[in-house]
Amino acid sequence: MKLIRIAAAALGALGALSGAAQAQEYVFKLHHFLSAKAPAHARMLEPWARRVEANSGGKVKIEIYPAMSLGGKPPELIQQVRDGVVDLVWTVNGYTPGAFPRTEAFELPGVFLNDPAAANVAMRRMFDDELSKDYDGVEVMFLHVHAGQGIHMVDKLVRKPEDFAGLKLRIPTRTGAWAIEALGAAPVAMPVPELPQALSKKVVDGALIPWEIIAPLRLQQQTRYQIEGHDQTRIGTTTFQVSMNKARWDSLPDDVKKAFRDASDEDWLREVGRIWRASDDAGIALAVSAGNEHVVLTPEETDALLAALEPVQRRWIEEVSARGIDGAALIARARALMAQNASR
Structure with missing residues (x-):
């Protein structure tokens, strides 16, 4: 009887699996x-x-x-x-x-x-x-x-626009590359899986990327500073x-x-x-626990950084307008909707 019950159960399981396969x-x-x-x-x-x-x-x-x-x-x-x-x-x-x-x-x-x-x-x-x-x-x-582009630096602390002059920074987007150029640094494009080696070999001095990626790429081992603006302000996203x-x-x-x-x-x-x-919060906590320095810019420093980046918006509006796109209207609409749906 025990063997019969086992066989019946096995057949039932097979039937359930077959049914699941058919259902998918x-x-x-x-x-x-x-x-x-x-x-x-x-x-x-x-x-x-x-x-x-x-x-x-x-x-x-x-x-x-x-x-x-x-x-x-x-x-x-x-x-x-x-x-x-x-x-x-x-x-x-x-x-x-x-x-x-x-x-x-x-x-x-x-x-x-x-x-x-x-x-x-x-x-x-x-x-x-x-x-x-x-x-x-x-x-x-x-x-x-x-959550936005934070600034990860191998060994140089940057707080002011002029601190970026001559540096090489990784970025995944062309708008981010324009931001880096506006700060006087050189953008280096690469997919994110390539970043740890680029940091360890000093191919780049730092990167614009969120804190979220610190854990999977172990960036706390390749960098010393994680920098963001006042009230978690980031350099775009x-x-x-x-x-x-x-x-x-x-x-x-x-x-x-x-x-x-x-x-x-x-x-x-x-x-x-x-x-x-x-x-993002978990990533920055990991970096700090590993001995890295989490730098939060003052409101004045944040404003100075954003002011230095204003030409990026103008450059983008001019670039997309050549393709028949009203960039200024898109920015205005995006800002209005984000304000209406603010979660902070």
């Missing part, structure tokens, strides 16, 4: 550039994927492939999803400079200051009328920013997208589309802002 009618591959240990993977992408699956009633399975494990380099992610090599990607817009010009308004120093949740919601509300033209070939699940191949999206039934949409609503975008803020 739609399997998606999501490809991204960071490790599975990164907060973005564990705290954002994994929970979002599970939300979609739950919303679908078991019809959807999202398989996440971190650290470019399906091949290629980070700047190739957007083309991979457009070509249908993968179904979904999470990528940095700035890895393909100039490809998402309207969305860049949110990256500019002096536009984004310190509120990722507000920026996420503002991008959502601007998407249909103002930003969607940036995203041919993909269906955007959601856009978001990180970086925009990201989670997007699906457009043809794959168009082939889906309405109930599956709804599962993705419901998982990517404004409540989720606010949660993403909180996730990145919390990850």
Whole structure:
């Protein structure tokens, strides 16, 4: 009798597995550039994927492939999803400079200051009328920013614009490169996984990047100073997208589309802002515990830094206007919506 019960239980388990496999009618591959240990993977992408699956009633399975494990380099992610090599990607817009010009308004120093949740919601509300033209070939699940570009320095403390003269700093976006140039330093573009080696070999003197990335890249071992403005003011931010191949999206039934949409609503975008803020707080705590110095600029020093960066906005407005884009209007709209949705 015991053997019969074991056999029955085994058959039942096999039947359940078979039923689950049959229920998962739609399997998606999501490809991204960071490790599975990164907060973005564990705290954002994994929970979002599970939300979609739950919303679908078991019809959807999202398989996440971190650290470019399906091949290629980070700047190739957007083309991979457009070509249908993968179904979904999470990528940095700035890895393909100039490809998402309207969305860049949110990256500019002096536009984004310190509120990722507000920026996420503002991008959502601007998407249909103002930003969607940036995203041919993909269906955007959601856009978001990180907590903003903090200043990480190997061994030189910088507090004033003139302190940056002659330095080399890593940045992932062209708007960030313009900020570095406005401060008299030289920008060095590279995907974030390459940063630890660049810092250790002094290829760069520092980097503009959030505190969140300190733990997965062990930046506390490569740097001495983490610097930000008063009230967590940052030198702009970086925009990201989670997007699906457009043809794959168009082939889906309405109930599956709804599962993705419901998982990517404004409540989720606010949660993403909180996730990145919390990850940022954890990153700076790690750096301080390792003996690094967390430098917060005075209000006067912060104002001086932002004043030195004002030409970046003018440069961007002129650049996008040549492409028929009203950059000043985008900045005004972004600021207004972030103010309306402030979470701080």
